[in-house]
Amino acid sequence: MVSQRAQNLAPSATLAITAAAARLRQAGRSIIGLGAGQPDFDTPEVVKQAAIAALNSGQTGYVASQGLESLRDAAAAWVNGHHGLGLGPQNVLVTAGAKMAIALACQALVDPGDEVIIVSPYWVSYPALIELAGGVVRVVQARAEDGFQLPVDEILATAGPKTRALILNSPCNPTGAVADAKVLARLARNLTSRGIYLISDEIYGHLTFEGSLGFAGEEGVDPEYVVVIDGCSKGWAMTGWRIGFVATSSLPLISAINRLQGQSVTCATSFAQHGAVKALELGDSLIAPMREEFRVRRDLVSEALAAMPGVAIVRPAGAFYAFPRVEASLTGSFEGEPVNSSQQFCRLLLEQKGVATVPGSAFGCEGHLRISFAASREDLREGLARMSALIGELSDG
Numbered sequence: 005m006v007s008q009r010a011q012n013l014a015p016s017a018t019l020a021i022t023a024a025a026a027r028l029r030q031a032g033r034s035i036i037g038l039g040a041g042q043p044d045f046d047t048p049e050v051v052k053q054a055a056i057a058a059l060n061s062g063q064t065g066y067v068a069s070q071g072l073e074s075l076r077d078a079a080a081a082w083v084n085g086h087h088g089l090g091l092g093p094q095n096v097l098v099t100a101g102a103k104m105a106i107a108l109a110c111q112a113l114v115d116p117g118d119e120v121i122i123v124s125p126y127w128v129s130y131p132a133l134i135e136l137a138g139g140v141v142r143v144v145q146a147r148a149e150d151g152f153q154l155p156v157d158e159i160l161a162t163a164g165p166k167t168r169a170l171i172l173n174s175p176c177n178p179t180g181a182v183a184d185a186k187v188l189a190r191l192a193r194n195l196t197s198r199g200i201y202l203i204s205d206e207i208y209g210h211l212t213f214e215g216s217l218g219f220a221g222e223e224g225v226d227p228e229y230v231v232v233i234d235g236c237s238k239g240w241a242m243t244g245w246r247i248g249f250v251a252t253s254s255l256p257l258i259s260a261i262n263r264l265q266g267q268s269v270t271c272a273t274s275f276a277q278h279g280a281v282k283a284l285e286l287g288d289s290l291i292a293p294m295r296e297e298f299r300v301r302r303d304l305v306s307e308a309l310a311a312m313p314g315v316a317i318v319r320p321a322g323a324f325y326a327f328p329r330v331e332a333s334l335t336g337s338f339e340g341e342p343v344n345s346s347q348q349f350c351r352l353l354l355e356q357k358g359v360a361t362v363p364g365s366a367f368g369c370e371g372h373l374r375i376s377f378a379a380s381r382e383d384l385r386e387g388l389a390r391m392s393a394l395i396g397e398l399s400d401g
């Protein structure tokens with residue numbers, strides 16, 4: 005049999021929805037995919053050309069496990085741009101995607117029994133990555149009534165002698181909430197001064213519509229305890245390239261992560277790193293057109309959801325997800341079958357109306373569902389119209 009560790013690992017809920025939608029599509033159904041966790045854009049051409057040039061010039065061997073210096077340089081400049089930390093290439097390590105960066109940071113920081121705080125609704129992989137490192141997950145709830153802002157007082161009340169780290173995600177998957185900069189600074193001051201690490205997952209930072217990132221350089225925050233996670237996946241539409249990075253003032257932490265990476269992955273793909281250098285160098289000029297389209301869709305989705313009876317929506321300030329509350333629809337029935345969970349609602353929406361979304365329960369937040377607006381405006385209008393129709397049929401049922 006497989007190890008206990010592997011047995012304990014739950015499959016990714018988001019991937020399960022994608023697979024179910026693909027099965028229905030194959031069976032000839034018209035399926036609108038609003039479940040995707042990746043931009044529906046292609047990688048910018050200049051980035052592709054940089055990777056192709058690297059391939060053509062024979063950059064096909066291993067590179068340093070910490071990553072290309074030119075990429076670490078560009079990544080440090082990017083992080084310094086909003087955190088004002090004065091990091092250099094020695095403070096950055098390139099990984100095979102941001103998920104791997106979080107996994108390695110957990111492996112490097114967490115001993116068995118150490119507690120790591122996450123805020124619900126949380127990204128589906130955090131609990132698994134913490135537990136794989138032997139850590140204990142402590143969940144603190146952010147509330148829709150508060151616009152999903154960080155529950156700082158609850159976080160501080162939960163942080164105790166066993167707390168090793170807090171994982172933050174702003175802009176947030178699945179809510180799209182962007183944490184208030186002053187609130188973040190207060191939290192960071194308090195935690196880092198107690199020797200608690202703040203792992204700041206900023207993978208959606210490039211897609212911020214309102215609000216700002218950057219708290220690590222604030223007075224009173226100890227940057228040795230701040231670990232920034234970022235990468236090219238979401239901002240530059242490069243999910244398949246698998247380029248992420250970890251950036252921190254703490255050189256012992258970089259060195260530990262480097263050892264872990266050197267003994268497992270070796271290094272992130274060489275020619276993908278060359279493409280990523282171009283992405284980071286050209287930066288926002290490549291991202292801005294995609295962000296603008298996401299902003300238009302954010303408005304379209306927020307307005308359509310707000311108009312649905314019994315649905316409440318906190319307008320996302322970043323990323324490409326909306327996380328409406330559909331609780332009022334979870335007390336009815338459909339053709340005699342009770343509907344009382346977000347999972348059932350999403351299953352009905354997929355099976356009856358052909359719209360793929362992800363249940364809130366996957367993010368530790370029942371009563372909601374996640375709608376990705378990494379889909380065309382046309383698909384969004386049609387998908388939301390079908391969702392509205394289902395809600396109407398449920399209330400009748």
Ligand SMILES: Cc1ncc(COP(=O)(O)O)c(C=O)c1O
Nearest residue numbers: 041101102103127177235237248
């Ligand atoms: C919040 C969050 N962090 C990290 C990741 C992982 O990003 P990557 O594809 O670069 O591994 C994702 C991907 O969905 C995410 O939503």
